Amino acid sequence: MTTAELTKALAARLEVSQKEARTLLDAYLEAIRHQLDENHSVVLMNFGTFSVKEVAEKRSYVPALASLCLIPAHRKVSFKAARKLRDEVSKEAPDE
Amino acid sequence: MSKVYARILLDDMVLRQSLPVPLAREASKAILALIREGLIRDGLVRISNFGTFRLKAVAARQGINPQTGETLTIPAHQRVIFVPCKALRERIEPLYLPPVPIEPGQERPRDSLVSAAAPVMPVPLSSAASPSDGNQADGPQPEHPSEHTLAEMPDSRTANLQQGEAGEPGSRPVFSSASGAVYPTGLNPQEDDKQETSERPPQTGPDDAAPVALSAIVIQPEDGQRERPEVLTAIDLQKDRPIAGAKSASAKRYYYLGGAGIAIIVLFSAGLLMEFERKDDQTVPDTAATRTVSEPPATVVAMSESVPDHVSKSVTEIEAEAEADLLAEPEAKALAESVAEPVAKPAEAPEALLMMEPVAALQEASEAESEAGAEAELVAEFAAEAKPETGLPTPSREASGDTQQAPGEGVVAEEGGALSLADMPAPVIRNEGLAMQSVGDFFIERAHEVARGESLWRLAGRHYQDPLLWPHIYQANHPAITDPDHLPVGSVITIPGLQGSPRQLSRVDRRHIATGYYLVYQHYKAFDHEDAFFALLEAKRYDQTVVEVDHGLMHLSMMDAYQLSPPRMMPF
Numbered sequence: 032m033t034t035a036e037l038t039k040a041l042a043a044r045l046e047v048s049q050k051e052a053r054t055l056l057d058a059y060l061e062a063i064r065h066q067l068d069e070n071h072s073v074v075l076m077n078f079g080t081f082s083v084k085e086v087a088e089k090r091s092y093v094p095a096l097a098s099l100c101l102i103p104a105h106r107k108v109s110f111k112a113a114r115k116l117r118d119e120v121s122k123e124a125p126d127e
Numbered sequence: 128m129s130k131v132y133a134r135i136l137l138d139d140m141v142l143r144q145s146l147p148v149p150l151a152r153e154a155s156k157a158i159l160a161l162i163r164e165g166l167i168r169d170g171l172v173r174i175s176n177f178g179t180f181r182l183k184a185v186a187a188r189q190g191i192n193p194q195t196g197e198t199l200t201i202p203a204h205q206r207v208i209f210v211p212c213k214a215l216r217e218r219i220e221p222l223y224l225p226p227v228p229i230e231p232g233q234e235r236p237r238d239s240l241v242s243a244a245a246p247v248m249p250v251p252l253s254s255a256a257s258p259s260d261g262n263q264a265d266g267p268q269p270e271h272p273s274e275h276t277l278a279e280m281p282d283s284r285t286a287n288l289q290q291g292e293a294g295e296p297g298s299r300p301v302f303s304s305a306s307g308a309v310y311p312t313g314l315n316p317q318e319d320d321k322q323e324t325s326e327r328p329p330q331t332g333p334d335d336a337a338p339v340a341l342s343a344i345v346i347q348p349e350d351g352q353r354e355r356p357e358v359l360t361a362i363d364l365q366k367d368r369p370i371a372g373a374k375s376a377s378a379k380r381y382y383y384l385g386g387a388g389i390a391i392i393v394l395f396s397a398g399l400l401m402e403f404e405r406k407d408d409q410t411v412p413d414t415a416a417t418r419t420v421s422e423p424p425a426t427v428v429a430m431s432e433s434v435p436d437h438v439s440k441s442v443t444e445i446e447a448e449a450e451a452d453l454l455a456e457p458e459a460k461a462l463a464e465s466v467a468e469p470v471a472k473p474a475e476a477p478e479a480l481l482m483m484e485p486v487a488a489l490q491e492a493s494e495a496e497s498e499a500g501a502e503a504e505l506v507a508e509f510a511a512e513a514k515p516e517t518g519l520p521t522p523s524r525e526a527s528g529d530t531q532q533a534p535g536e537g538v539v540a541e542e543g544g545a546l547s548l549a550d551m552p553a554p555v556i557r558n559e560g561l562a563m564q565s566v567g568d569f570f571i572e573r574a575h576e577v578a579r580g581e582s583l584w585r586l587a588g589r590h591y592q593d594p595l596l597w598p599h600i601y602q603a604n605h606p607a608i609t610d611p612d613h614l615p616v617g618s619v620i621t622i623p624g625l626q627g628s629p630r631q632l633s634r635v636d637r638r639h640i641a642t643g644y645y646l647v648y649q650h651y652k653a654f655d656h657e658d659a660f661f662a663l664l665e666a667k668r669y670d671q672t673v674v675e676v677d678h679g680l681m682h683l684s685m686m687d688a689y690q691l692s693p694p695r696m697m698p699f
Contacts (some may be wrong), residue, residue, distance in 0.1 A: 032161075032168065032169045032171065032172045032173070033173055034173065034174050036165070037158075037161055037162070037165065037172065037174065039159055040161050040164075041154070041158060041161060043282045044157045044160075044161070045150070045153055045154060046158055047150070048628065049200060052154075054146075054688035055140075055146065055150065055151070055154035055158075056154070056158060056174075057156055057176075058140045058144045058146055058151070058154075059140060059151075059158050060174065060176065061135060061139075061144065062135075062136040062139035062140050062144070063177075064135070064138060064177070064215060064218060065143075066131050066135065066139070067186050067215075067219060068218060068219070070382075071128065071129050071130065071131045071135075072128055072129070072130045072131070073130075073131055073132075073135075073136070074130050074131070074132050074133075075132075075133055075159060075560030076132070076133065077159075078159045078162075078163070079207070079209075080130075081209075082128070082677045083128065083219055090229065091226075093226045093228070096226065096228050098228035098229075098230065099228050099229055099230070099231050100226035100227055100228050101226060101228075101229045102226040103224040103226070103227070105220045105222075105223055105224070106219050106220045107211070107216070107219065107220065108178070108209075108211040108215055108219050109209075110178075110180075110207075110208075110209030110214065112206075112207035112285060112466075115205070116163060116207060117205075117206070117207060119163065119167070120163070120166050120167055120182055120205050120207060122203045123167045
């Protein structure tokens with residue numbers, strides 16, 4: 032599902048125009064991004080939690096540089112799905 | 128790192144991004160539901176500028192119950208993976224440093240830092256004089272420039288690094304072979320120094336006298352680069368912590384502003400609330416009866432000398448009638464009973480302007496018949512004397528059975544306010560000036576012709592001795608006066624009476640003031656005035672029920688408000 036499909040489905044569900052649906056989607060995601068910016072974890076019930084985690088530096092092989100590299104410490108966005116979502120997708124998703 | 132929930136996102140959409148509330152609420156639910164459906168249907172949901180939700184199949188495996196130790200089978204299932212897109216990654220970690228090759232046996236890459244060579248500044252760098260040298264943890268240096276094929280990789284991040292962050296010696300790997308620029312000491316890859324990074328502070332520049340200032344160090348990006356300056360505090364640098372722990376400048380700014388604002392607001396409101404609550408503990412809600420206790424208005428008063436008895440008596444009455452704010456009879460009864468208490472206390476009934484004769488008459492009457500049993504007569508007298516005055520808004524208007532709009536609109540609603548104006552002993556008052564000095568005139572409702580230079584704030588200060596109560600006047604004149612900031616000179620406006628006193632507002636007063644603030648909010652919101660949100664907060668503070676429940680703002684805290692949209696005007 033791409034952003035376009037998501038927008039279309041959202042417009043259909045909310046009965047608004049696609050432009051408005053796109054605006055709403057962008058606003059919602061921007062709200063999440065803003066909270067992540069502020070280093071808050073965003074907990075969405077029955078969906079999951081977006082959080083910002085610190086990754087320590089580590090040494091690992093980077094194929095692009097064809098050598099062992101030091102990957103410096105950084106922050107990353109991580110997402111942990113809620114149990115309900117996990118169960119639902121496990122149950123209903125076609126097994127691959 | 129704190130948690131926020133869906134409510135905060137809703138508030139963000141509504142307040143910061145100005146979306147309608149019900150639509151925002153529906154959209155949040157629908158978006159998550161659609162992502163879930165997309166995952167089930169396709170196994171992949173890719174959202175631009177955000178990231179990709181993916182499903183990954185996990186085979187069944189044997190697991191061990193950690194408590195009992197027995198093996199159990201974890202069935203095959205799908206795992207939900209989220210991969211943030213590049214824009215989001217960069218936003219969270221703007222100082223993303225690419226990996227740097229190291230020798231297998233090496234702990235840390237060699238730093239080609241420090242050299243005593245004269246710095247050559249290709250670009251003006253504001254942070255040149257403030258070296259940040261504490262980033263050893265992630266300050267790997269390229270070993271040899273020729274090995275860096277990364278420089279040729281089309282990576283906007285490294286391009287940013289080269290041009291934007293050059294002011295930080297020793298903390299950036301510089302793949303400058305592509306750019307060809309010459310950077311201040313330590314960044315030029317030609318310098319193959321093998322100095323240990325443990326040398327701190329390095330002599331990285333001419334202005335190295337105070338290596339790490341105690342103030343935050345801001346790296347100003349170049350024009351056209353990322354617009355987010357990064358703020359590194361000295362503590363981070365000194366303690367050899369990774370840059371990854373730094374907060375964004377905008378976040379810090381909000382925290383500082385919010386913290387300072389909140390400190391002031393908390394102190395101020397604590398002071399105000401203490402005053403309110405101290406008295407509220409004694410008498411819950413205020414009615415005219417308790418008004419007579421706290422502040423002897425010029426007329427009604429039969430204030431008892433034995434205050435505790437009086438207070439306790441009226442408290443029980445009030446609690447019995449707590450639901451009926453504006454009903455005439457209970458209040459008249461309460462008034463009567465308070466009047467029946469021994470001895471009117473002249474107190475601070477001084478040279479009050481309008482009410483001298485009735486005061487004297489009433490006091491004589493009450494003194495003459497201060498024994499219990501004369502209540503009915505007193506009530507009758509009181510009512511009889513109150514009616515012609517009509518300057519007493521409470522008993523007369525309530526006797527006529529008006530509902531809660533009475534204080535504000537009792538005058539305005541009638542044609543030109545002729546009814547009550549005609550009954551008032553004094554004509555339209557211009558420029559009261561010092562006239563409103565006597566305590567206890569707050570309940571008087573009067574008409575006022577706006578003179579030049581007057582504002583609602585000033586009028587409230589003059590009439591209520593508290594300019595903060597100006598929305599009370601605004602809501603009384605609302606349909607007539609739309610703009611609270613502009614009173615047309617010469618227009619006649621109503622200055623309604625307060626049921627309580629400025630120091631001890633009754634519940635009805637608070638509701639009126641909240642209504643006033645809410646009207647102000649609506650008015651400001653219409654043309655996007657910056658104080659709209661503050662007005663809404665104040666409306667909520669005075670009386671929550673006035674703020675529409677559907678607004679979804681009932682749970683908004685001051686801290687959230689400041690973080691979302693710091694008002695430029697402090698509420699005092």
